[in-house]
Amino acid sequence: MKHITIKDIAKSLCISVSTVSRALTDDKNIRKETRDMVMAEAKRLGYKRNPVAMNLKMGRSNTIGVIVPEMHTPYAAQVISGIQEVLYKKNQKVVLAESDENAEQEYENLNMMEQFMVDGLIASMCSYRKNTDKYQ
Template identity: 80%
Template structure:
């Protein structure tokens, strides 16, 4: 399934990609008629904003990574639920990874969080001797 992009809207209307982008973000330098045409075409084509692209443009993901050694105990699940509750109220998304008390998996999870460009990390280390 191909996602509709701002390039598709621009091609359809024979206008620049930057004009489409500015129209979709309600830039004050775009004429009302142009903005309305872009919005109509976006709706017709089924355009949905791409949060990944927006995150790249803004330099933020609004995501916090949480790495825990385990989530089997009631305590661990309550801690994770509490973290989610606070972060969701502040419009932050949460990416959770479990290390299974394995320092190597913990390291892999840290690398994954870095690849996904999370804005911050909450880590409960699995071993103080093998802290990565």
């Protein structure tokens, strides 16, 4: 299934991609008629905003990484649930990873969080002596 992009809308309307982008973000420099035309075409084509693209443009992912040693105990589940409850209210997404008390796995999880460009990190470290350079 192909996702409709702002390039598709621009091509369909024979206007620039930047005009479509500004219309979709309600830029004050776009005429109402142009905005209405873009919005109608976006709806007709089934356009849905791509949060990943928006995050890249804004320089934020609105995502917090959480690394925990385990998720199996009732305590761990309660902590994770509390983190999610607080962050979801603030429109933050949560990427959750388990280190299994293994410093190498924790290091891989830190790499993953870096690749996902999380805005912040909550972690229960395996050891205060390991991976400190990566955390910094």
